[in-house]
Structure formats: structure tokens, C-alpha cells
Amino acid sequence: MGGLVWLIVAAVITWSVGVRPPSIEAHVRSSGGELLAQTPPMGWMTWNYFGENINERDLREMADAMERSGMVKVGYKYLMIDDGWQGGRDNKNNIIPDPKKFPSGIKALADYVHSKGMKLGIYSDAAPLTCAGYTASLNFEEQDAKTFAAWGVDYLKYDYCGAPSDAHTAQVRYRAMADALRKSGRDIVFSVCEWGERRPWAWASGLGAQLWRTTHDVRDKWAKKPSEKWGVGLMDILDENADLHEYAGPGKWNDPDMLIVGLYGRKGPSGDGGGSGCSDTEYQSNMSLWSIMAAPLIATNDVRSMNAETKRILLNEEVIAVNQDALGKQGVRKVKNIVWNVFVKPLANGDTAVAILNRSDARQNYAIEFSELGLNGEFEIRDLWQHKVTGRGTNWKGDVEGHETKLFRLSQNRLR
Numbered sequence: 001m002g003g004l005v006w007l008i009v010a011a012v013i014t015w016s017v018g019v020r021p022p023s024i025e026a027h028v029r030s031s032g033g034e035l036l037a038q039t040p041p042m043g044w045m046t047w048n049y050f051g052e053n054i055n056e057r058d059l060r061e062m063a064d065a066m067e068r069s070g071m072v073k074v075g076y077k078y079l080m081i082d083d084g085w086q087g088g089r090d091n092k093n094n095i096i097p098d099p100k101k102f103p104s105g106i107k108a109l110a111d112y113v114h115s116k117g118m119k120l121g122i123y124s125d126a127a128p129l130t131c132a133g134y135t136a137s138l139n140f141e142e143q144d145a146k147t148f149a150a151w152g153v154d155y156l157k158y159d160y161c162g163a164p165s166d167a168h169t170a171q172v173r174y175r176a177m178a179d180a181l182r183k184s185g186r187d188i189v190f191s192v193c194e195w196g197e198r199r200p201w202a203w204a205s206g207l208g209a210q211l212w213r214t215t216h217d218v219r220d221k222w223a224k225k226p227s228e229k230w231g232v233g234l235m236d237i238l239d240e241n242a243d244l245h246e247y248a249g250p251g252k253w254n255d256p257d258m259l260i261v262g263l264y265g266r267k268g269p270s271g272d273g274g275g276s277g278c279s280d281t282e283y284q285s286n287m288s289l290w291s292i293m294a295a296p297l298i299a300t301n302d303v304r305s306m307n308a309e310t311k312r313i314l315l316n317e318e319v320i321a322v323n324q325d326a327l328g329k330q331g332v333r334k335v336k337n338i339v340w341n342v343f344v345k346p347l348a349n350g351d352t353a354v355a356i357l358n359r360s361d362a363r364q365n366y367a368i369e370f371s372e373l374g375l376n377g378e379f380e381i382r383d384l385w386q387h388k389v390t391g392r393g394t395n396w397k398g399d400v401e402g403h404e405t406k407l408f409r410l411s412q413n414r415l416r
């Protein structure tokens with residue numbers, strides 16, 4: 001009898017160890033031992049600007065422009081190919097690029113961007129076909145992961161169109177690709193794209209993903225109007241992403257979708273659903289808020305022809321430093337009313353980033369005691385858009401334009 005009990009206990013232990021998922025660490029450490037996506041990934045992605053009309057010439061030009069404009073230098077390292085690159089499978093079932101769009105193949109493009117110190121991202125989907133109807137990876141996970149690794153791909157965005165809606169299946173399918181990427185022998189950042197529908201923040205990191213979309217596709221607009229049936233803008237996305245701060249950290253990021261900075265109502269995917277464009281003030285808010293939320297910074301504008309304002313916004317190194325800060329905290333929204341939102345993000349050197357957003361349409365005056373944000377004492381106040389120290393003290397007051405976000409770095413160290 002005693003023997004039987006022990007046998008059952010032993011069997012249960014063996015079973016539970018056997019079915020327990022491998023530790024998260026095993027998934028997210030690179031072969032060199034460091035965390036994959038230690039800070040939020042930064043780059044440029046094809047979708048909002050080109051849709052599926054992509055080709056290797058435009059992508060090389062974009063990589064050149066990213067280098068020339070200084071984007072690569074300030075951190076935008078990934079050139080990311082979204083949907084539309086695929087040309088089916090060959091007679092050995094290997095996924096292949098469309099030969100008209102990528103006559104030199106993906107490996108040549110990877111080599112090209114690597115030669116500039118950049119990285120290459122690619123796209124697939126956990127179903128037979130992608131969102132735009134191209135060949136996808138379901139049941140070919142290991143084979144495709146090996147192909148991506150052989151090409152020198154560094155990042156995979158994995159979409160969920162055409163897949164069953166339940167959370168269990170999503171986890172099974174995302175785990176299959178995460179495992180395949182791990183087995184591929186190359187460090188490939190894994191980006192889950194199921195639009196936040198199945199609470200991926202609760203499970204995607206555990207499967208081995210470094211980021212997960214939290215919302216539907218961003219459109220090039222401030223906010224969805226009551227008269228519009230669909231199409232989310234910056235404010236809609238902000239409200240979905242802001243409360244998920246506890247789930248973010250080094251190697252695991254909430255992804256509120258790409259930046260729309262500099263698109264100016266370009267027709268194409270971001271122009272659908274009422275995406276008629278934003279003002280530069282609104283694009284500055286996009287950059288400020290995504291930075292303080294430690295979101296991936298993935299630009300989508302035409303980098304080849306950026307105007308001065310777009311450059312000023314995307315290339316602001318002080319703002320990028322808030323986003324890329326080593327502590328890896330997603331800023332917390334401490335003030336939330338119909339006009340004002342204030343976010344607070346602790347930084348690695350003891351400073352604090354504070355973003356003040358005026359959601360109303362008109363310029364308004366604002367005054368806040370830092371103690372209301374849990375920040376006690378005196379601070380040096382540096383305005384990261386003006387690039388200068390604008391004051392010191394225990395509070396801030398001033399005008400904020402309608403739809404503007406001010407971004408500050410508060411420092412006590414620098415007062416000592």
C-alpha cells in the first residue's frame with residue numbers, strides 16, 4: 001500500500017515536471033546570455049507606408065536613408081519587412097520570397113542591412129495565410145524558422161489572421177513558433193501580433209516572446225470619432241496600453257503598434273478607418289507617449305523624404321533615452337481626467353521622466369505639484385523637447401497646446 005502511494009506521488013511529480021513549460025529565462029536569453037530585446041526594439045517597418053507593395057529596391061533605399069539621416073545612429077536598428085514579401089513555397093516546401101519583389105532574395109537584403117550595423121525583421125502568421133492573403137507558417141514553424149535563421153533574420157512579427165479565436169489555440173500556435181525560433185540556432189526577437197484580443201500580456205512572455213501588440217492597428221489620426229465605426233487613433237490606443245504597465249520590463253514589452261509620425265495622412269493601411277493625418281504637435285505626442293510607455297519605437301514614414309519636423313521628432317535623443325532607459329519601466333499614468341494625463345517613469349540613474357498631455361483641442365494652463373505624483377523635494381526640470389533646463393523647484397506650471405505632450409526629465413542628482 002505504502003509502495004503504491006509513493007509510486008503515485010513519484011508519477012505525479014514526474015508528470016508535473018514534464019508538462020511544466022520550460023523556464024521563461026530559457027526562452028528569452030540570447031545565445032550570448034543577455035536578454036533579447038533588453039530595451040524596446042527600435043526600427044522602421046514597411047506596413048503603414050507601403051502596405052503590401054514592397055520590393056528590395058525601396059527597402060535598400062530605406063536602409064540607406066535610415067543610415068544617412070542618423071536614425072540608425074540614435075537606435076533605429078531594425079529594417080522590418082511586414083506582410084506581402086512571400087512568394088509561396090518551393091518543391092521542398094521552403095517558404096520563398098516573391099521573385100518579382102525580391103529578385104536577390106531575403107538573405108542578400110539581410111547581408112546588406114547587417115553591413116550597415118542594422119538588423120532585419122520579417123513577418124509571418126500563425127495560420128495557412130497571412131492577413132493580406134500570403135503564404136504563412138502554420139504547420140511549417142520549424143522549417144520556416146530555419147529558413148529565417150539561414151537568411152540572417154533577427155526579428156519575426158507573427159500575426160494571427162485566419163486563426164481560431166480562442167486563447168488556448170493562440171498560445172499553442174505562438175508557442176510552436178517560439179520553440180521553433182529557439183531551435184533555429186539564431187537569436188530572433190519574437191513579436192506576437194494578435195491585437196491584444198486574448199490578453200497576450202499575461203502569457204506571451206512565458207512562451208518566449210519579447211513583445212506583443214496590445215491593440216488593433218493604429219490609424220493616422222488622433223482619436224476615433226463617435227461617428228466612425230472603426231479605426232483606432234493615438235488616444236484610443238493610449239487608453240488600452242496605459243494600464244498594462246505592470247507587464248512590461250526588460251525583454252518583455254507591450255506594443256501599442258507602430259509610430260505614425262510623419263505620415264501626414266498618406267493613403268494606405270494607416271490612412272484607412274479615418275486616418276486622414278495628424279499635426280506635428282500630435283506626432284510629438286505620439287513620440288512622447290510611446291517613449292514614456294517604453295513602447296517599441298517603430299517608425300513607418302518615408303525616411304527618404306523626411307521633413308525637418310519629422311526628423312526633430314523621431315531623432316530626439318533625449319526622448320529616445322527615456323524610451324531606452326535601462327531600468328525598463330513602463331511609465332504609469334498618475335493623472336487621468338478628460339483634459340490632462342500625466343505619466344511618470346522612473347529612470348536608471350534616479351531621474352524621473354514626466355509627460356504632461358493636454359487631450360483637449362485648446363491651449364490650456366496647467367499647474368502640478370510633483371508631490372502629487374509621489375515625487376518629493378526639489379528637482380531640476382529639463383524640457384526634453386526644448387533641450388534645456390527650464391526651471392527648478394517642487395512644481396511645474398505653464399501652457400500646453402491642445403493635443404500637445406510635454407516631456408520632462410526631473411533630476412535631484414543634478415541639484416546636489
Ligand code: GLA
Binds near residue numbers: 047082131132159193
Ligand atoms: C495585421 C497587423 C498589421 C499588419 C497587417 C499585414 O493587420 O495587425 O500590423 O501586419 O496585418 O497584413
